[in-house]
Amino acid sequence: MITRQLEHFSLAQICESGQCFRMRVREDGAYQILSGSRFLLAEQRGDECTFYCDEEDFEAFWKQYFSLDENYSYYIAQIHEKDIYLKRAAEFGTGIRILRQDLWEMIVSFLISQQNNIIRIRRCIENICRAYGERRISETGEVYYAFPEPEAFAELPEDALMECNLGYRSKYVVRTASAVAKGQVRLENLQQMTYEEAKAELLKLYGVGEKVADCICLFALHHLQAFPVDTHIRQALSNHYRKGFPKKRYHGFEGILQQYIFFYELMGGGVDEVWDSGAG
């Protein structure tokens, strides 16, 4: 068991930020975090966090998973003084962190995410884990299912995952799993690549486009310069950044600011700011 005082860290906000679909809050207020085949139980009171794992596990894995070695105060301090909207968004989501999640899990998760809502995305992922993942018991005694390896999907008929409610995305997952299982795309190599290289490689996968590739780069490969543009972000940018988002100013960590904006819009924090266009 590990206890830490943490700034700019909120399990609740991370859980609701729409980057980790297998994290959930329990009845007792504790959080379950699943990543690949791992399981972690964690609690938070104010800025004090407790992680139910041993020192070695924490140092070798979870610390990086939560990006605890990064200084988010610095990123927030870079926000332009006059950018009221971005300052509000960052203040609103100040406990968000960009996680370092499992690469294969993120590929599949964001294939499923397209033209889909977060509730159903979570359910789809839960379904495929139950159907194809290994059943396990955590150190703390909870039953959970590991995320299935590519081989678990690789030989399936392309529409097999419709039974898990993936809809037309089933074939994206099966074909991509097949490509990875055959070694046509090597996940180990992706980890070593630059943002541009990794994105280009990911775009070769069937069902992976610009947006999904950027999500994978940001949430798994931790390329903080990836800036996924989805419907929410597109809307927010057209409302608040007529000349485009100032990526140059924030070069190298645009992705963090993207996540503040996404979270702000998702949670309805931005609604009061979209009043100005019609009234003369």
Place this chain on the structure above:
DNA sequence: ATACAGGTCTTAA
């Protein structure tokens, strides 16, 4: 009922 969810692929000009 119709539109919309953290889009991408296919097809046609």
Place this chain on the structure above:
DNA sequence: TTAAGACCTGTA
């Protein structure tokens, strides 16, 4: 190279 349509499914 760009632009419309199709696409599973649940929810409001």
